[in-house]
Amino acid sequence: MYAASREALTQTRAALSSALGSVSAGAATAAAAQIGAELFSVVEILDEQRTLRSALSDTSTPGSVREGLAEQVFGGKVSAETLAVLKAAVGQDWSVTSDLLNSLVLVGRESLLKAAADQGQLDDVEDELFRLGRIVAGDPKLEQALSDRSVPAKRKRELLSKLLYGKVTAVAEALANQAVGRLKNSAPADAFDELSNLAAAQREAVVAKVRSAAPLSSEQSDRLTATLTRTYGKPVTVHVEVDPELLSGLVVRVGDEVIDGSGAGRLAALRKSLK
Numbered sequence: 447m448y449a450a451s452r453e454a455l456t457q458t459r460a461a462l463s464s465a466l467g468s469v470s471a472g473a474a475t476a477a478a479a480q481i482g483a484e485l486f487s488v489v490e491i492l493d494e495q496r497t498l499r500s501a502l503s504d505t506s507t508p509g510s511v512r513e514g515l516a517e518q519v520f521g522g523k524v525s526a527e528t529l530a531v532l533k534a535a536v537g538q539d540w541s542v543t544s545d546l547l548n549s550l551v552l553v554g555r556e557s558l559l560k561a562a563a564d565q566g567q568l569d570d571v572e573d574e575l576f577r578l579g580r581i582v583a584g585d586p587k588l589e590q591a592l593s594d595r596s597v598p599a600k601r602k603r604e605l606l607s608k609l610l611y612g613k614v615t616a617v618a619e620a621l622a623n624q625a626v627g628r629l630k631n632s633a634p635a636d637a638f639d640e641l642s643n644l645a646a647a648q649r650e651a652v653v654a655k656v657r658s659a660a661p662l663s664s665e666q667s668d669r670l671t672a673t674l675t676r677t678y679g680k681p682v683t684v685h686v687e688v689d690p691e692l693l694s695g696l697v698v699r700v701g702d703e704v705i706d707g708s709g710a711g712r713l714a715a716l717r718k719s720l721k
Contacts, residue, residue, distance in 0.1 A: 451545035454538030457555050461534030465527040466560070477527050478561035481509035481615070484528040485554030486624045489519060489547055492629070502536040502545045509537035521689070551628070555621060559648045562617040574618040576685045579638035590627050592634040599627035623646065642685070651681040655699045659692040659708060674700070 447455070462481065469477045492499040498519065502512050520529060531553065540546040540708070562571045582589050590607075603623045610619045625637040632640075646653045654674050656662075663697050665685060674682040680699065683711040689697075691711030 447545055448541040450539055451549070454535070454540050454545070455549045457538055458531065458535040458549055459556070461531045462553055462557055465530045466557075466665065468530075469527065474562040475561050477525070478557045478564065479620075480525055481528045481531060482554040482556075482558030482561065483620060484524040484619075485531065485550050485557065488524065488528075489534060489550050489554070490627070492547055492550075499543055499547065503540055503543040505539045509539070512536045513598055516684070547626070549626070550688040554624070555644060556648070557601050558617050558620055562645070563648060566646055567615050567617065568649060570615055571618045571621070572642050572683060573685070574656060575622065575638050575642035575645060575665035576612040578618075579635040579642065580687055581712065589634055591667055593629060602626045646683045650680065651683045652700060654682050654684045656684055656686045657684055657689040657692060657697045657708075659690060659694045659696070660686070661688055670696075670698075674698070 466474055466478055470538065472512045472599075494503070501515060502509070513536060516533050517529065520532060524532070532550070535546060535550055535553070538546075540549075540608070542580070559568065559571065562568045580659065582592065589595065591605060603626060606623055606626050607619065607670055613620075621641050622638060625641060626634060629637055643653050652674070656670070666685065671684045675685065682700075691710060691712070695708040696704040696705075697708050697711065
């Protein structure tokens with residue numbers, strides 16, 4: 447994302463904060479959830495209507511004109527708070543049209559995560575999205591069904607909703623459904639991991655993805671979390687998946703850094719040294 451779009455995103459986020467600040471404290475959570483859901487709906491419309499999205503992102507047209515068009519099209523169809531965020535977004539000069547749409551998605555996600563945080567559900571949402579990614583990655587048929595470009599987004603969302611119904615928070619389901627309907631070139635599991643990482647970022651936590659040869663006890667998990675928190679100097683969320691092929695030990699990935707303390711890793715290193 448170029449500088450112009452980064453600044454435009456900053457202004458759009460500021461508009462979201464202002465919109466949420468304009469409602470009463472008791473209504474802020476509902477407003478955040480509504481803004482997120484409605485921004486997703488707006489993006490879905492813009493994805494389908496090329497002429498409209500081009501007009502709303504045309505930098506040769508004054509921002510005030512683009513804002514007026516957004517109000518003309520979406521006024522009365524979304525809440526006043528959502529419309530304020532949308533108008534702020536289209537009034538900015540974005541480097542490319544895709545930056546506008548992707549940023550509306552991002553701000554929508556952040557708004558939904560704000561609603562989850564207000565309800566004390568942010569940790570749950572993060573964990574649910576991570577687990578969903580692991581389930582999809584481990585089920586080739588499900589992954590294929592969700593990533594098949596010939597399958598309409600509506601059918602993918604229906605399939606995912608059946609899988610998630612009654613098993614996850616409403617915010618996790620809304621985020622996952624939006625993502626699976628707009629995967630582009632991303633694998634479903636990667637998209638869900640991205641959402642999980644975004645949830646962690648909302649509370650300024652580092653995400654550690656851990657593969658373990660055997661399940662970790664609560665004590666082991668707590669000790670690992672404490673060690674990583676000391677190492678990185680900020681809260682660390684630990685997501686663990688069991689991988690018997692490691693033979694023993696752990697592999698810990700934090701961003702691009704990998705710490706391989708597994709039996710398989712030591713064997714691989716030994717084989718390399720003997721060559």
